[in-house]
Amino acid sequence: MVKIDLNGKMGIVTGAASGIGKSIASKLLDADASVIITDIDEKRGITVVKEFASRYKNRKLSFIKTDVSQKSDVDEMVKQVKENYGKIDFLVNNAGILIPRLLVDPEGKEEITGEIFDRMIAINQKGSLFCAQAVAREMLKDGVKGVIVNVTSESGLEGSEGQSVYASTKAALYSFTRSWAKELGRYGIRVVGVAPGILEATALRSPEYERALAYARGITVEKLRESYEKVSIPLGRVGTLEEVANTVCFLISDLASYITGTVINISGGKSRA
Numbered sequence: 001m002v003k004i005d006l007n008g009k010m011g012i013v014t015g016a017a018s019g020i021g022k023s024i025a026s027k028l029l030d031a032d033a034s035v036i037i038t039d040i041d042e043k044r045g046i047t048v049v050k051e052f053a054s055r056y057k058n059r060k061l062s063f064i065k066t067d068v069s070q071k072s073d074v075d076e077m078v079k080q081v082k083e084n085y086g087k088i089d090f091l092v093n094n095a096g097i098l099i100p101r102l103l104v105d106p107e108g109k110e111e112i113t114g115e116i117f118d119r120m121i122a123i124n125q126k127g128s129l130f131c132a133q134a135v136a137r138e139m140l141k142d143g144v145k146g147v148i149v150n151v152t153s154e155s156g157l158e159g160s161e162g163q164s165v166y167a168s169t170k171a172a173l174y175s176f177t178r179s180w181a182k183e184l185g186r187y188g189i190r191v192v193g194v195a196p197g198i199l200e201a202t203a204l205r206s207p208e209y210e211r212a213l214a215y216a217r218g219i220t221v222e223k224l225r226e227s228y229e230k231v232s233i234p235l236g237r238v239g240t241l242e243e244v245a246n247t248v249c250f251l252i253s254d255l256a257s258y259i260t261g262t263v264i265n266i267s268g269g270k271s272r273a
Contacts, residue, residue, distance in 0.1 A: 024151075182261065
């Protein structure tokens with residue numbers, strides 16, 4: 001197995017206190033990169049850094065509490081990274097939330113509200129923009145030929161019952177990826193995306209998430225869980241967090257030096273057929 005070497009690379013992973021983000025951060029450290037973990041959950045973020053520090057000796061690693069929906073928070077985080085580490089080689093835009101709701105609920109219980117819409121847009125969409133903008137600005141100043149990775153979802157193209165707002169924010173990341181690649185390519189900065197399909201359980205798949213999504217689809221939580229196994233996945237299984245992390249590491253590395261403006265689907269060939 002080829003080991004990706006990111007020695008000397010320094011970057012940021014947002015929403016890295018759990019789930020996909022944590023797995024990506026771990027894999028980057030395994031590849032000898034230095035990683036700044038950001039998350040709004042300070043307690044969990046500090047715990048993750050302590051866990052990684054004991055596992056990865058002699059790595060530059062730290063946590064910065066950040067609310068990506070607040071531009072001032074993002075700007076301050078990037079400022080701290082530059083002051084403490086001197087440069088930024090990569091950004092992984094992973095932070096996101098998912099609140100299942102229906103466009104119209106005949107029972108009048110769980111419809112999309114302006115508050116829910118604004119919250120998902122602020123974190124998933126605006127947060128990714130704020131982070132990419134702040135980091136790209138520093139890359140340009142320093143002449144760094146860096147990489148921005150947007151973590152989107154196959155639902156961004158396919159849509160998802162009971163998750164239309166979430167899917168729309170992930171669709172935006174497809175367009176951000178293509179558009180920013182066109183804008184930043186002249187400076188040697190690559191912008192790529194990864195779109196996971198059905199994966200092993202993460203923090204997003206909480207009991208409340210499963211309850212709300214099952215309600216939106218008119219089924220029980222048990223039937224919802226069974227439905228994951230019924231989706232047509234040619235490889236015959238759900239994906240792992242490590243498989244997503246491996247792809248992100250590859251895209252950040254020089255092995256992917258001619259890949260930009262595209263999104264890699266990580267779904268085992270999944271379809272709804």
